[in-house]
Amino acid sequence: MHGAKRYYAEIMMPFRGFIVKNLDKLTGLQIDMIGPSHGPVYKEPAFILDAYREWAGGPPHNKVVIPFISMHGSTLKMVDRLTAALADRGVTVERFDLTTADLGDIAMSLVDAATIVIGTPAVLTGPHPKTIEIAYLAGALRPKTKFVSIIGSFGWGQRIIDVLGGLIAPLKAELLTPVLAKGDPRAADMQAIDALADTIAAKHHEAGLL
Ligand SMILES: Cc1cc2nc3c(=O)[nH]c(=O)nc-3n(C[C@H](O)[C@H](O)[C@H](O)COP(=O)(O)O)c2cc1C
Structure with missing residues (x-):
């Protein structure tokens, strides 16, 4: 199997x-x-x-796939917060640290996920290259994903949403409001993560998945 x-x-x-x-x-x-x-x-x-x-x-499952990478831990804090917030709301989470994750395992996880949330810091004015690979893969494999979002951290300026958004466009999934923190995430950023978890749970509920 x-x-x-x-x-x-x-x-x-x-x-x-x-x-x-x-x-x-x-x-x-x-x-x-x-x-x-x-x-x-x-x-x-x-x-x-x-x-x-x-x-x-078959319909997608009540599941969120989170492929992410973090150089200094800020994006990781946001991913941890989102993982816990989704679990609290009864949503299954499969997360993949892109420093070690296997592409085939991620592809398998995408087969039945209702939502993908990519976690990335800003590097070279865009998303981390490892997340570009995943966004490209998701766009090429076109799983039955209904919702996508992006979370992460930046220092001074970036085009994360433009670049990743273009690559995942073939999914024709609804983009839920991304959360980008400047540096280490603060209380307001974490509240925005909780709000994203609320939105995802509500969308899954409306779609009859939760
Ligand atoms: C090699 C490198 C390149 C970076 N390039 C950018 C950039 O182009 N634009 C930007 O806004 N921040 C840039 N940053 C700052 C990081 O995005 C920022 O420190 C962020 O909080 C790191 O998130 P992380 O802790 O999840 O790795 C760069 C940081 C590093 C280490």
């Missing part, structure tokens, strides 16, 4: 629409075995067909 989900996440996810349509064509057929043009033979087809129905066609 793990290998099949990783393959779907990394290779097949952008073709979700075709997968759903083609699964419909199988309705009513008695399938004993699937021999794909590559990959393993499935002797119990229901296993993989049910999994693809859920991954490609």
